[in-house]
Amino acid sequence: MNSITSKLKILQLVLGVILLCVVQNVRSDFDPKLICSLVVDGTKMNDPRACNAWIECVDGKPIGGSCDDGFSYDRESKSCLPSDTVKCISSDPCAGVETGFAADPYSCNGYYYCKNSKGTRGECKEGYNFNPGTFDCLRNFPCTLGMDPDSICNILPDGVFIKDHTNCNGWQMCWKGNVITDTCSGTFFFDPVHGKCDYPQNVECVHTEPPPLKADPVSCPQSGIFVPDKQSCNGYFYCHENPEGDMVLLPGICHESRFFSIENHGSCVRQEKIHCPYDRCVHLGFTNIELANLSDDGCRGYAICQDGKTIDTGTCPDGEYFDEVSQRCTNEVITYAACAQSKETTIAS
Structure with missing residues (x-):
């Protein structure tokens, strides 16, 4: 019995009943078409569905690419670097794992058993959380969920302006993992094409006029x-x-x-x-x-x-x-x- 099989047997004993489901479609709110309509053309970003994938906005449309084997995409340097030097937060936990266990990025008590980069999900029983260091379910194991893989601060480099699609004069920007939200001064609109505030007549923005104050x-x-x-x-x-x-x-x-x-x-x-x-x-x-x-x-x-x-x-x-x-x-x-x-x-x- 190899070590992977032994580890799975131990987990089964600890968990009792393991809820298994083969990952067909990874959960993700990631919409590259929407993001490319809200940022300056030429913006390059992580694809949160895989550690080695990236997307570049060209003429307002997303164009995808991937790094070579053993490399992951780094959003800050906008380049492919050795995977062991890049912190990857992916919505597909098995994207960078050939065979082994990986934590569920959306749940403290969830985990995946990865084989050939395909995942089967398991869930710790009530009161237990998955320990990604020892690959065990431990009672009351302290867990603080990391950054949502779909967060714009995991996708875009720091300093890139992104239009607030619910507000013609609003914009957001990530800085050191935090989302900065602001609006253009006065009655200016935010122009995602040029990444700046401009006169409303110079900005294409479909919105519903708020009622007069x-x-x-x-x-x-x-x-x-x-x-x-x-x-x-x-x-x-x-x-x-x-x-x-x-x-x-x-x-x-x-x-x-x-x-x-x-x-x-x-x-x-x-x-x-x-x-x-x-x-x-x-x-x-x-x-x-x-x-x-x-x-x-x-x-x-x-x-x-x-x-x-x-x-x-x-x-x-x-x-x-x-x-x-x-x-x-x-x-x-x-x-x-x-x-x-x-x-x-x-x-x-």
Whole structure:
């Protein structure tokens, strides 16, 4: 009797009745077609159904490939590496096991007996968990399920943006195994083709418009006026009384290089003329790094803008002023309301 057969006999004694089922179709929520519609073209990812498989998105469609024998695909280096150097979390536990036992990635008390990379499932009896180190079922064996094999953080490399398919302006990104979820600022939509936030008219997104926000009397004292959105420099709402008599907020956004001003019941004016407490990079940095004046610093410093957000700040040398219109430091005195230290400047909130 060989060692594998002996091990199986021992497990049968411990488990009592073993629930067996031949794995015909591995459980997986993995949909490469959907993922390729939500990421930048050229993105390469793990195929969670096999340790040595990978998928690349080409023209929005998934193209699959596999590593040579003895190699597994590594999502971070985007290359095939020796299997013993790659941590593989596969939805098919027998994908990398020629013959032997493997833990069920979805269950603490489940396991598979693998033969020729095909799996037969077993399950520990109640109160027992499978120990992948000793291949035994142990009472109350501590178990913390690892990352779901179908998780985008097991599939995509860190730093790849993926569109939230339930929300036109939402996006997600994996970083060190954690999912970061966020939305584009203001009324921008997330563009999965270019991996950035952009104007809604530039992004193809089919969605259901949410109902208008209801306004309180303080936010909208009367119908027909514009008010700031109080979260961005260029966003605003139009106060409108609907047929039911409710005051609702209809969102809008100022065009490029203009911020919203509350003067004259609301208007969009040149951004250097507006003092704004929010991120002044909202319009900038979508095609290349751009700079913006900082609020309340006397026009000496600047924000470094990328994809509509401030990623760093700096100060002009030798006491020079920063001019966001010309995008440079200058000896000429700059007195834009955007960066003036006076409390009398126009506030966009």
